[in-house]
Amino acid sequence: MKAQRKARMLIVAMVLIGVSISAVLTLLSLNENINLFYSPSQVYAGEIPPDTSIRIGGMVVKGSVDRDSDSLKVKFDLTDTAKVVTVVYTGILPDLFREGQGIVVSGKMKENQFHADQVLAKHDETYMAPEISESIKAAHGQQSIESGYEQ
Amino acid sequence: MTSQYTKSKDRLPRRTRNSWVWFHRFGSPSYFYRMASRWGPRTGWCAFILMIIGLYMGLFIAPPDYQMGDSYRIIYIHVPTAWMSLSVYVLMAISAAIGLIWRMKVAFCVSRSCAPIGAAFTFCALITGSLWGKPTWGTYWIWDARLTSELVLFFLFMGYMALDRAILDRKTASQATAVLSLVGLVNIPIIHYSVEWWNTLHQGSTVIRMDGPSIDTRMLVPLLITTVSMNLYFVSVLFYRVRCELLDLERRTQWVKEVIHD
Numbered sequence: 001m002k003a004q005r006k007a008r009m010l011i012v013a014m015v016l017i018g019v020s021i022s023a024v025l026t027l028l029s030l031n032e033n034i035n036l037f038y039s040p041s042q043v044y045a046g047e048i049p050p051d052t053s054i055r056i057g058g059m060v061v062k063g064s065v066d067r068d069s070d071s072l073k074v075k076f077d078l079t080d081t082a083k084v085v086t087v088v089y090t091g092i093l094p095d096l097f098r099e100g101q102g103i104v105v106s107g108k109m110k111e112n113q114f115h116a117d118q119v120l121a122k123h124d125e126t127y128m129a130p131e132i133s134e135s136i137k138a139a140h141g142q143q144s145i146e147s148g149y150e151q
Numbered sequence: 152m153t154s155q156y157t158k159s160k161d162r163l164p165r166r167t168r169n170s171w172v173w174f175h176r177f178g179s180p181s182y183f184y185r186m187a188s189r190w191g192p193r194t195g196w197c198a199f200i201l202m203i204i205g206l207y208m209g210l211f212i213a214p215p216d217y218q219m220g221d222s223y224r225i226i227y228i229h230v231p232t233a234w235m236s237l238s239v240y241v242l243m244a245i246s247a248a249i250g251l252i253w254r255m256k257v258a259f260c261v262s263r264s265c266a267p268i269g270a271a272f273t274f275c276a277l278i279t280g281s282l283w284g285k286p287t288w289g290t291y292w293i294w295d296a297r298l299t300s301e302l303v304l305f306f307l308f309m310g311y312m313a314l315d316r317a318i319l320d321r322k323t324a325s326q327a328t329a330v331l332s333l334v335g336l337v338n339i340p341i342i343h344y345s346v347e348w349w350n351t352l353h354q355g356s357t358v359i360r361m362d363g364p365s366i367d368t369r370m371l372v373p374l375l376i377t378t379v380s381m382n383l384y385f386v387s388v389l390f391y392r393v394r395c396e397l398l399d400l401e402r403r404t405q406w407v408k409e410v411i412h413d
Contacts, residue, residue, distance in 0.1 A: 005252055008251060012248050012251060015333050016336065020337055027348075035350050036352055094286075094287070095286055095287070096218060096288075118289075118290070119289065120289045120290055120293070122288070122354070123219070124354055125355045125365055127226075127365070128216065128366075129214035129216075129367050129369070
């Protein structure tokens with residue numbers, strides 16, 4: 001009885017190990033496809049096939065947001081702190097969209113500009129009360145602490 | 152509910168007591184039934200009281216978020232249900248493994264009772280996350296690694312239940328679902344680490360991280376209270392379900408007849 005139990009325990013362990021190994025191998029080979037977005041550096045390195053719809057993630061460069069005065073058209077720069085991609089988009093931006101905020105855009109590269117058809121804001125893992133955010137801002141000499149994007 | 156018969160049957164003589172007796176005692180359906188009847192209502196009431204305290208603190212006392220304002224408050228439901236969906240799955244798989252290895256019927260009862268509760272938690276986590284995603288991200292759904300792997304978890308729970316009901320023989324069904332739950336166990340670390348291994352739209356971990364929680368303490372305390380409450384609620388509901396399972400499983404035995412006649 002005891003030997004039987006040990007054998008069953010071994011089978012359970014083997015199932016777990018086998019499944020884990022196959023999962024690790026599958027995920028490693030799929031690695032690039034599981035990532036939600038490319039970084040601007042990857043775009044510059046030519047890793048993106050031409051004329052395909054892709055997503056780029058990055059931080060909105062401060063002072064780069066240029067809104068068209070009589071339409072919903074907006075133009076801004078997206079950076080991963082190394083390279084910058086200029087994005088053009090027509091539509092309503094999410095509430096969390098602001099300069100210095102991490103965002104994800106989907107669309108196509110055309111003539112060195114990224115034509116986005118969707119703009120999503122990425123929220124970071126920090127939860128803070130407004131008055132604390134204000135006091136940190138004051139301490140840093142009006143520097144924004146809204147840095148949602150890390151790479 | 153308890154009777155002289157069940158009490159005397161489960162009380163073991165002193166000399167047989169050793170470190171593993173407590174484990175084997177849980178294998179006795181009548182002992183587990185009595186324990187579950189005693190603790191089911193108690194944990195349920197504790198969960199109810201803690202949930203009211205936690206939600207009151209979370210919704211009225213905790214400050215708004217500096218970026219999201221009040222919409223972040225959905226975390227008081229979303230985060231505990233998401234955590235529960237993972238831990239319920241782990242419990243379901245562990246008890247299934249115990250059932251397989253020790254041939255313990257009670258363990259299989261616990262395992263199959265976990266499935267619908269876990270599915271409900273996963274469903275709540277997905278729905279609340281989606282409702283939060285629309286105002287914050289700008290979309291209800293995105294196929295990133297975290298959201299997709301959590302959806303897979305929901306399908307695993309549903310698959311477990313479907314397989315369990317598809318096989319009429321109880322023993323075969325228990326063994327088949329046990330294997331399924333063990334295979335699906337690999338998804339749990341994938342869900343947890345998805346936000347670290349790949350880039351996703353979902354943010355990284357706030358509470359469980361190396362450099363301490365990156366959340367205001369006044370926001371964290373209610374979150375921990377609702378999490379404890381959700382755990383107690385799970386235990387309570389699990390015990391009610393396991394009791395039904397045990398009565399059905401042991402319907403021809405003396406102790407069940409005594410329970411029903413009481």
